Amino acid sequence: AQKVTQAQTEISVVEKEDVTLDCVYETRDTTYYLFWYKQPPSGELVFLIRRNSFDEQNEISGRYSWNFQKSTSSFNFTITASQVVDSAVYFCALFETGQGAQKLVFGQGTRLTINP
Amino acid sequence: DTGVSQDPRHKITKRGQNVTFRCDPISEHNRLYWYRQTLGQGPEFLTYFQNEAQLEKSRLLSDRFSAERPKGSFSTLEIQRTEQGDSAMYLCASRGTGLAKNNEQFFGPGTRLTVL
Numbered sequence: 001a002q003k004v005t006q007a008q009t010e011i012s013v014v015e016k017e018d019v020t021l022d023c024v025y026e027t028r029d030t031t032y033y034l035f036w037y038k039q040p041p042s043g044e045l046v047f048l049i050r051r052n053s054f055d056e057q058n059e060i061s062g063r064y065s066w067n068f069q070k071s072t073s074s075f076n077f078t079i080t081a082s083q084v085v086d087s088a089v090y091f092c093a094l095f096e097t098g099q100g101a102q103k104l105v106f107g108q109g110t111r112l113t114i115n116p
Numbered sequence: 117d118t119g120v121s122q123d124p125r126h127k128i129t130k131r132g133q134n135v136t137f138r139c140d141p142i143s144e145h146n147r148l149y150w151y152r153q154t155l156g157q158g159p160e161f162l163t164y165f166q167n168e169a170q171l172e173k174s175r176l177l178s179d180r181f182s183a184e185r186p187k188g189s190f191s192t193l194e195i196q197r198t199e200q201g202d203s204a205m206y207l208c209a210s211r212g213t214g215l216a217k218n219n220e221q222f223f224g225p226g227t228r229l230t231v232l
Contacts, residue, residue: 004158035220037223042225043205043225043226043228044223044224044225044226045159045207045209045223047220047221047222047223050220091158091159093158095221102147102164102166102171102172103149103161103164103172104149104151104159104161104209104221105161106158106159106160107158108156108157108158109156109157109158
């Protein structure tokens with residue numbers, strides 16, 4: 001069965017530090033998508049990135065970067081030079097493309113606090 | 117605004133009452149999802165519609181829960197005889213069809229239900 005594990009429940013760092021959020025997933029599908037969402041205090045889930053299982057290239061977008069390693073079933077997210085506005089709960093999620101599996105499976109989330 | 121909207125944003129009810137939530141997806145999206153998020157957890161899948169057809173239901177969706185999408189546009193989620201355990205954030209998401217890039221689900225702001 002599909003499963004997403006975010007082992008870090010809470011992380012607290014000082015502004016400008018780099019921080020990495022870990023995500024490990026389990027799936028039997030060969031074709032799947034991985035996502036990261038941000039949930040600020042307002043509650044709305046904000047899409048950050050999508051990766052498909054055939055594309056293991058790492059990606060950088062501004063201060064954000066993602067490291068997808070199929071060999072270890074991991075999809076980690078790094079924020080460089082963190083800012084107070086990055087404080088939020090971050091969710092990693094898995095979407096399988098097999099029959100009947102039309103849903104996102106989320107991890108439990110990592111609460112990130114950036115202190116000034 | 118062309119995002120996903122949900123109404124109401126907050127609902128407080130007494131145990132045993134019925135409640136109904138509404139979700140308006142992005143207009144060109146034919147797929148609609150309901151998720152439930154309890155405190156400190158990631159969202160959990162409840163049900164999925166493709167157009168007006170309800171194609172998948174989670175075991176979390178007890179017989180007190182019913183969802184409809186009568187014309188393939190907006191959707192309603194009704195909870196009958198609410199229990200305190202139903203207190204949660206109910207999230208709606210929609211996505212397009214066809215190309216792989218459309219696997220992204222766009223989330224609404226959620227309806228926070230409190231059952232007293």
